[in-house]
Amino acid sequence: MEETLGSQIYMTINLLNDLEKISINFPCKILKIKGFVVQGKEKDFLEILIYKGFSSSTTHPIEINSEKNILNLKCTFNCFQLFKSPLVKDDKFIKETKIIEEILDEKYWL
Numbered sequence: 001m002e003e004t005l006g007s008q009i010y011m012t013i014n015l016l017n018d019l020e021k022i023s024i025n026f027p028c029k030i031l032k033i034k035g036f037v038v039q040g041k042e043k044d045f046l047e048i049l050i051y052k053g054f055s056s057s058t059t060h061p062i063e064i065n066s067e068k069n070i071l072n073l074k075c076t077f078n079c080f081q082l083f084k085s086p087l088v089k090d091d092k093f094i095k096e097t098k099i100i101e102e103i104l105d106e107k108y109w110l
Contacts, residue, residue: 016048016055018104024053026109030085032093035077046075051085082109 023031031050036043047058080103081093095108102108 015100016050019050020053020055022104022106022109023050025106027052028085029109030083030087031103032081032083033077034079034081035075038074038076046077 019031019033023029029051033046033048033050035046037046045059049056049058077100078098080097080100082095082103083091083093097103097108
């Protein structure tokens with residue numbers, strides 16, 4: 001299977017929903033997604049946390065309705081970091097990848 005770098009992935013409703021579903025099976029893990037939002041000619045930093053089936057953005061307002069895109073913005077993800085929960089000050093990630101297929105594989109979360 002050809003690997004896809006995160007920087008080539010545009011956010012879709014299915015991507016974040018799939019990651020939320022995976023995270024339910026790993027209640028001791030937190031996924032941090034980093035990337036950017038394109039607004040006109042500007043790129044704004046984007047950060048999303050996924051934990052126990054829920055997404056939250058630390059940088060942008062998000063949609064709560066599961067039938068809509070969580071972020072109604074054109075986004076690109078370029079880094080996926082997996083942390084052990086609970087997060088503590090100066091916590092270090094346990095895994096990091098730029099390849100979306102890795103983070104969509106539940107084995108990666110082990």
